[in-house]
Amino acid sequence: MLRTALSALLSLEDDIDVVGSAGDGLEGMELTRQLKPDVVIADIEMPKKTGLELANWIKDQKLATRVIIVTTFARSGYLRRALDAGVSGYLLKDSPGDVLPDAIRTVYNGGRTIDPELATQAWSEADPLTDRERQVLRLSAAGLTSSQIASKLNLNDGTVRNYISETISKLSANNRIDAARIARDKGWL
Amino acid sequence: MLRTALSALLSLEDDIDVVGSAGDGLEGMELTRQLKPDVVIADIEMPKKTGLELANWIKDQKLATRVIIVTTFARSGYLRRALDAGVSGYLLKDSPGDVLPDAIRTVYNGGRTIDPELATQAWSEADPLTDRERQVLRLSAAGLTSSQIASKLNLNDGTVRNYISETISKLSANNRIDAARIARDKGWL
DNA sequence: CCACGAACATGACAAAAGTCATTGTTTTGG
DNA sequence: CCAAAACAATGACTTTTGTCATGTTCGTGG
Numbered sequence: 001m002l003r004t005a006l007s008a009l010l011s012l013e014d015d016i017d018v019v020g021s022a023g024d025g026l027e028g029m030e031l032t033r034q035l036k037p038d039v040v041i042a043d044i045e046m047p048k049k050t051g052l053e054l055a056n057w058i059k060d061q062k063l064a065t066r067v068i069i070v071t072t073f074a075r076s077g078y079l080r081r082a083l084d085a086g087v088s089g090y091l092l093k094d095s096p097g098d099v100l101p102d103a104i105r106t107v108y109n110g111g112r113t114i115d116p117e118l119a120t121q122a123w124s125e126a127d128p129l130t131d132r133e134r135q136v137l138r139l140s141a142a143g144l145t146s147s148q149i150a151s152k153l154n155l156n157d158g159t160v161r162n163y164i165s166e167t168i169s170k171l172s173a174n175n176r177i178d179a180a181r182i183a184r185d186k187g188w189l
Numbered sequence: 190m191l192r193t194a195l196s197a198l199l200s201l202e203d204d205i206d207v208v209g210s211a212g213d214g215l216e217g218m219e220l221t222r223q224l225k226p227d228v229v230i231a232d233i234e235m236p237k238k239t240g241l242e243l244a245n246w247i248k249d250q251k252l253a254t255r256v257i258i259v260t261t262f263a264r265s266g267y268l269r270r271a272l273d274a275g276v277s278g279y280l281l282k283d284s285p286g287d288v289l290p291d292a293i294r295t296v297y298n299g300g301r302t303i304d305p306e307l308a309t310q311a312w313s314e315a316d317p318l319t320d321r322e323r324q325v326l327r328l329s330a331a332g333l334t335s336s337q338i339a340s341k342l343n344l345n346d347g348t349v350r351n352y353i354s355e356t357i358s359k360l361s362a363n364n365r366i367d368a369a370r371i372a373r374d375k376g377w378l
Numbered sequence: 379c380c381a382c383g384a385a386c387a388t389g390a391c392a393a394a395a396g397t398c399a400t401t402g403t404t405t406t407g408g
Numbered sequence: 409c410c411a412a413a414a415c416a417a418t419g420a421c422t423t424t425t426g427t428c429a430t431g432t433t434c435g436t437g438g
Contacts, residue, residue, distance in 0.1 A: 004286020005194035097193020143367025178332025
């Protein structure tokens with residue numbers, strides 16, 4: 001719905017043409033390859049392929065296409081990963097409606113547009129979690145007990161508790177629930 | 190952004206006039222009072238007042254205005270509460286873009302439009318939680334320990350554990366994390 | 379090559395969480 | 409008004425978590 005609505009919004013601008021519209025990340029790649037647009041607008045959380053994967057793919061293919069991420073999530077971890085993937089813009093869905101056309105123009109002319117709210121806190125903290133820790137924390141956040149996580153990952157019960165204990169202290173959280181909440185908020189999960 | 194984009198989308202329809210647009214629930218009430226529109230499109234999770242509160246307010250005021258909820262969340266609990274609040278439509282943001290204009294027409298003519306995916310499962314289960322249980326579970330989901338919750342609510346430590354134990358068994362969950370997840374998914378939190 | 383950090387494991391202990399039975403007091407709907 | 413619910417508390421008990429110390433293995437970068 002947002003997609004069609006944004007198409008409608010952008011069609012009203014004289015200097016912007018909407019050349020295509022994709023329902024998921026994979027379709028997005030396909031269309032980008034075929035149409036070679038100047039600018040791609042993508043969400044992060046999409047079916048099949050995320051917006052970050054799409055951006056990385058565009059970077060790897062060395063296409064001239066620039067990427068603007070438009071997403072719901074004001075998470076510094078997302079922004080950081082997006083910038084690593086070479087995107088030119090990162091906007092929030094709840095920013096005023098007229099910023100998108102402006103952002104497209106800026107980016108088309110080689111500039112960058114980062115949501116001001118996020119730009120400041122972006123480089124404040126790096127993700128301190130290791131892959132294993134993240135993985136364990138994710139399962140824990142899904143409501144599994146330590147032993148369930150252990151058997152799912154073929155680990156020892158105590159090992160899992162160690163990982164969780166590590167994440168709790170790294171994130172200075174109260175407990176595993178708190179740790180998961182903090183990691184999620186920062187975009188580290 | 191979705192708001193302006195939807196305005197643009199709906200402006201393209203000949204038989205639909207966008208008479209106003211509000212940034213939060215309170216503004217929505219204010220505008221509804223002034224403009225008395227035929228149909229109001231509202232999200233559920235909004236600042237100040239939720240879409241459900243807005244719908245209830247419209248019902249209480251006995252206005253002729255009909256309400257369509259457009260939200261991200263496919264939660265049966267939300268739909269149920271929305272229907273209790275007398276809304277005429279409940280659509281998901283990720284449904285195709287052309288359903289909204291049709292929905293508006295249907296609702297304007299006295300009909301109802303409920304997202305088919307949700308309509309089936311809507312009456313499957315009622316929220317089994319009491320107010321207290323919900324309240325305690327919410328704090329627990331925020332990462333507080335039982336004793337922190339207890340002192341926040343002026344309750345006894347064990348009482349809080351009892352409530353959580355109750356919710357866990359009512360929702361047949363593994364633990365408090367799981368219980369919170371289940372409740373959230375159903376829209377009971 | 380070797381230091382370092384990751385991943386994995388064990389055991390022991392303390393703290394928190396979860397269960398159950400029981401007993402009251404309010405609220406509230408028929 | 410009465411019966412159900414909801415709300416609140418206590419105690420006793422088990423299980424799960426969280427912490428700590430300690431040790432092994434393995435791969436990468438300087």
